[in-house]
């Protein structure tokens with residue numbers, strides 16, 4: 001309560017116009033909670049001061065002031081001048097020193113610092129307050145002329161470069177010249193006399209670049225510097241960084257004016273950076289680097305090679321002990337790994353900054369798990385410390401970030417990971433090369449199911465066209481394989497076996513690298529680092545499991561995928577697509593036989609349905625006997641293949657539910673589209689190529705997405721789903737016999753009307769009853785439906801009278817609700833997102849306001865009819881964190897996603913619970 005009141009009071013004060021907050025001598029006017037107003041650096045300097053950490057005193061000018069300054073056209077708002085003067089006086093008093101006083105000069109740093117850490121993006125000026133008289137005074141008092149000239153030349157450089165727009169390179173050149181002349185390598189080897197010359201050179205450079213003399217008045221120096229820090233908020237690199245990191249909604253940067261301490265007064269001085277834990281591995285150990293006799297950013301800038309923190313233990317044992325004690329104290333206080341800056345002046349330690357350290361994905365997980373073990377934080381807190389993106393990164397090999405990349409094109413980051421391989425343009429070539437031991441990257445204009453083998457053989461996939469849910473993208477994610485999709489600048493020429501990007505040509509066999517998290521296409525080979533899943537990884541996910549309420553299933557079509565997903569923690573299968581079972585190897589041939597007889601077979605069925613005359617029926621049966629035999633015979637050939645597949649999947653998922661979706665795509669997808677392949681088919685099935693071509697044409701659809709597919713096929717050809725239902729139940733009974741538990745859930749796709757479902761379901765159940773009778777055995781199962789046509793969602797109360805479960809197929813639901821197909825939307829969707837018409841690509845993240853409403857309505861209506869109706873999601877959105885949050889909120893029972901996204905979903909589902917508490 002008291003805290004809340006205090007916060008309110010400070011907020012009110014801010015409104016009343018307080019712009020400057022003092023910290024020093026154990027007291028501060030601000031605290032760590034005031035990051036928005038004082039920036040992370042300022043808020044933490046205040047907090048540390050109150051904690052009794054040795055922090056040089058100073059004051060912070062608010063971010064609001066930065067915003068006002070920029071709005072006023074780079075002018076100080078009213079009252080600021082007085083407030084700054086008052087605080088300078090206060091600082092002078094605290095330090096027992098005065099601006100410009102040669103005997104006891106006050107020297108300060110002027111540092112930027114926004115609410116979110118933007119490392120090195122904005123400006124800092126050190127040693128402000130120096131002028132000729134002060135330098136003379138310092139020499140007289142300390143007898144350390146080398147030191148005095150060193151800080152002076154640094155100040156002129158920084159002030160000139162950062163504040164007045166001189167070229168840093170000019171100063172660099174002058175310093176280099178001095179070092180060459182002196183015959184030394186490092187700046188700390190220059191003598192006082194030599195540095196004195198450097199100072200004079202610097203002043204001359206300043207005058208030449210700026211046009212005026214270097215200002216001697218500290219108040220003038222300060223005003224200019226504050227302006228420069230405010231101005232650096234809008235520097236291009238700062239803007240770029242905020243764009244990259246998605247940082248929005250901040251007022252600006254705060255300015256921290258702080259008394260200087262010096263790490264460059266001699267060999268009992270130094271400056272460094274340290275982390276309370278290893279930011280790369282997460283290991284609990286003190287980690288850091290420092291330089292003796294150095295100042296400020298010397299360590300980061302790599303002026304000299306810094307020493308490992310371990311050496312400080314020997315070099316300055318007292319300071320080391322004090323530093324490690326403070327590291328422990330601050331980490332405990334902030335309850336997170338800290339990244340700190342320190343300076344040692346004549347053996348005395350000062351802390352200049354602390355913040356929550358940036359860390360790798362691996363370190364994030366290790367930290368989270370360890371800190372729970374250490375009882376520093378609660379599991380709920382730990383779970384929020386790791387982002388789903390970090391989790392994602394961990395599961396894929398990645399490029400060594402230390403190696404430069406020659407990025408020639410950028411596409412959609414369709415599937416994360418890093419791949420290096422030789423370019424091939426054909427799926428068969430990919431397979432052949434892979435067999436020969438080469439690593440290949442499959443480059444296609446777009447991919448189709450015919451390319452699966454080649455995609456599987458490749459280490460990465462690059463497409464010129466297609467979106468985040470294009471065939472290439474979906475399949476690659478399912479395979480956990482790196483994919484860059486829709487890289488429009490990559491122009492592929494299949495004939496020439498090459499692609500071009502601008503003037504660059506890449507031929508078959510050339511090496512490229514793909515970065516799937518950023519969508520980069522890189523020329524040549526970039527070295528990769530394999531992901532290592534530590535023990536913490538498993539422990540962390542167990543922590544997530546304890547919190548989440550959503551079930552996590554996987555989309556898997558093979559026993560291998562099922563097992564992998566199970567190892568990642570999947571609690572069942574939410575979607576097994578059976579079309580792959582029609583494609584692989586030899587089975588495509590009976591499928592094609594079936595399709596060739598399909599028209600006549602359909603004619604027979606309609607004829608029979610239309611007549612009551614027995615004679616007529618007999619005539620029809622005779623007329624179409626061949627077609628019937630061919631169609632049903634083909635299905636008989638498929639049955640054992642499918643049954644075998646299901647046996648494998650049921651075994652791999654023993655004890656867990658498995659949702660099998662009956663055939664979904666239109667039949668034409670199973671026919672070859674290219675002439676050469678059509679010829680091959682004709683030869684194989686002993687018919688004319690013309691007949692094949694005719695069938696391809698007959699099955700052609702103007703809009704296959706809205707065509708003859710899903711349950712519509714089953715209404716026309718009930719035998720197909722009957723065969724599948726039989727294969728499923730025969731497999732289930734077979735596995736059950738071995739003592740394993742099987743929980744089959746048969747899912748009927750593309751339902752728009754309850755009547756459709758009733759008809760198809762009746763057939764499926766009838767076939768299952770036959771199987772039970774034949775095998776003299778039975779078992780529980782469910783028949784449910786996908787909700788993917790808007791009408792099904794709108795009439796979900798009716799649909800639920802037949803459906804025993806719902807699974808929202810949000811890929812199709814999105815297409816049909818938004819009215820564009822994911823294969824064609826690529827042409828304009830990017831622009832739509834850019835213009836903010838849609839905030840994100842609705843195929844990447846569920847459109848919660850529109851499509852989401854259909855989902856929510858479907859769940860509500862469905863459960864009105866059937867209490868406790870099990871509802872899940874099996875679209876690509878099932879593995880996307882913001883969509884998972886939505887699924888949690890609308891009360892779905894589970895999400896289902898590709899195997900490699902299962903851990904991400906486990907995390908996202910736990911975060912959803914915490915976030916929505």
Ligand code: ADP
Nearest residue numbers: 109111112120124258259260261296297341352
């Ligand atoms: P950044 O945000 O880029 O890290 P900082 O404002 O932290 O910039 O400052 C840059 C460097 O100057 C850091 O190494 C910091 O420790 C050092 N520094 C800043 N203020 C002082 C000071 N008052 N005394 C000594 N060193 C300082």
Ligand code: MG
Nearest residue numbers: 120122123124
């Ligand atoms: Mg800086």
Ligand code: MG
Nearest residue numbers: 120341352353
């Ligand atoms: Mg810093």
